[in-house]
Amino acid sequence: MQGNSEQLREVFEHFNSVTDELISAYKLLEGQVAELNSKLQRANDELVQKSAANERLAAKLTALLAAMPVGVVELDEAGTVTGVNDAATMLLPDLAEQQSWQLDALLERDAQDGEYLCRGADGSVAFVSVAEVALQGQGSFMLLVDVTHLRQLHEQLAQQAKLASMGRMAASLAHQIRTPLATALLYAANLRRADLPEEARGRFASKIVERLQALESLVQDMLSFVRSGVVGGVQEQIEVNALLQEVALIVQPLLEKKQLDWDVGMSEPAFIQAVRSDLVGALTNLVENACQFCPEHGQVRLDASVQAGQLQLRVANEGEAIAEGLQQQIFDPFFTTRAHGTGLGLAIVKRVVEDMNGAIRYTRDGEMTVFELKLPIAVTAITKGK
Known part of the structure; x- marks a missing residue:
């Protein structure tokens, strides 16, 4: 009996020990649960705050997009x-959500400068x-900017520049x-003098004829300049070497x-x-200028070469260098350093070159004064050269 009591006491002690451990x-x-609940509550509060901030930011962005003048x-x-x-809807009233974006079907491209034409119902x-x-992996935004007013300002500025140029020309x-x-x-x-000898009369x-011819040349130069880039003749494909030979015969x-x-x-x-x-x-104008400023027995050159898909023409002479202070003015209309020059020759050359989407510049090459032209090669030139 005593043995059973001892065993029962040990069982109760073990039970109490386990109970104490379980309670602990x-x-x-x-x-730990309380701490986790606290952390969870804090995280939840932060998420709520971030969500509210995101909602406020989204509302601001929506309001900003609606107010933007850019589509x-x-x-x-x-x-x-x-x-x-709203700005995009005003430009493209037929554009709706969930339709496929096809720019060429919505707008007509302007061939002049690469912009697009948006025609309204009122014409x-x-x-x-x-x-x-x-956007990285999230699609994209298309920005539509109405540049009509800017284009009108550019046209007005060009018109004012033209009028100012015409005034200076006049x-x-x-x-x-x-x-x-x-x-x-x-x-x-x-010539009205009755006593004028025949020899003097002829002279x-x-x-008189010489002076009238000078006036005619001046008027022709003026007309060439005021064309404002409008090509007066028919364009054709010209073989470069034949062109050089034609200029050589003239000069x-x-x-x-x-x-x-x-x-x-x-x-x-x-x-x-x-x-x-x-x-x-x-080209004749450039060569004649080179001759005018080249000393007797000096050298005048006309060179052509193809570089990087462009034609490079160089007219060079052994004349003196143009003063550095005048180099920025030599292509300006009516600027001349010659006593009887009109100041239109180089301006006309520059106009012709720019009409061809080319460029002209003045430079020095050793003792030579050089006018360098760069012109685009015709497409068939590449084909024929293959």
Whole structure:
């Protein structure tokens, strides 16, 4: 009996010990649960705050998109419209969400400068610039900017610049005409003298013709300049070496008169698209200028070469360098350093070159003064060269 009591006592003691451990573990677990609940509550509060902040930010962005003067179209990765703001709706009233974005079907591209035309129901036309902002793995935004007003300002500025140029031209032309016209009138008045010898009469008549020819040349230069980039002739494909030979024949008498050393450097076979008379006139003008400023027995060169898909033409002479302070003005209309120059020659050359989407610049190459032209090669030139 005593043995059973001892066993029962040991069992109760073990039970109490286990119970104490369970109570301790429960209390510990209860503390951990309380701590986890506290952390969870804090995390939940932070999420609620972030969610509210995100909602406020989304509301601000929505209001900003609605108020923006720039049209915004949101696209998903498949190119489907998922959002359109008010400015975009005004430009594209037929554009709706969930339709496929096809720019060429919505807007007409302007061939002149790459912008797009947006035609309204009332017949009005707006010019729109389109840009895409790609989002990393989230589609993209299409930005539509109405540049109609900016384009009108550019056109007004160009018109004002043209009017200012015309005003300067009129003043310079009046000044240029006055001297040869006064000389011609003086000679013409002398022709009325009854006692004028025949020899003097013929000489005076020649002087009058000479002055009138100078006036005609001046008027032709003026007309060439005021074309404002409108090509007067028909463009054609011109073989470069044939062009150089044509220019060489025209300037040969002037070269012989000044006894200049003349050299023409031919290029590989190439073609350019241009109005032949304009381009021949521009090159002739450059060569004649080179002859005018080249000392007797000096060297004048006309070279052509094809570089990086462009035709490079160089007119060089052994004349003195142009003063650094004047180099920025030599292509300006009516600027000249010659006593009887009109100041339109280089301006016309620059106009012709720019009409061909080319460029011209002045430079020095050793002792040579160089005018360098870069012109685009015609597409068939590449084909024929293969």
